[in-house]
Amino acid sequence: MLQVIRKSILGLPEECIAKVISMNFRSDACRLAMVSKAVKSAADSDLTWEQFLPSDYQEIISSASSPVVFSSKKDLYFPLCDSPVLLEDVRMVLRGA
Numbered sequence: 001m002l003q004v005i006r007k008s009i010l011g012l013p014e015e016c017i018a019k020v021i022s023m024n025f026r027s028d029a030c031r032l033a034m035v036s037k038a039v040k041s042a043a044d045s046d047l048t049w050e051q052f053l054p055s056d057y058q059e060i061i062s063s064a065s066s067p068v069v070f071s072s073k074k075d076l077y078f079p080l081c082d083s084p085v086l087l088e089d090v091r092m093v094l095r096g097a
Contacts, residue, residue: 049073
């Protein structure tokens with residue numbers, strides 16, 4: 001039975017898996033990335049990690065006093081949580097779940 005469920009889940013398009021993962025906590029996304037290559041790809045995707053960023057994240061990073069460099073939404077999320085971003089003399093840090 002577990003094999004049937006696993007095969008049916010892994011048969012879903014990556015976008016569907018990413019959407020399901022994005023409805024959980026970011027820590028769950030990191031754990032789920034270890035399940036399989038297909039789930040890792042979905043868990044690490046920009047579609048997943050954009051859901052964890054604030055809706056105005058583009059405005060936030062464009063207002064930063066120094067450039068914010070990132071190669072993916074996941075790469076953007078953790079530095080925003082770990083270190084303050086200076087916005088017009090105001091420090092801002094994202095709080096992760």
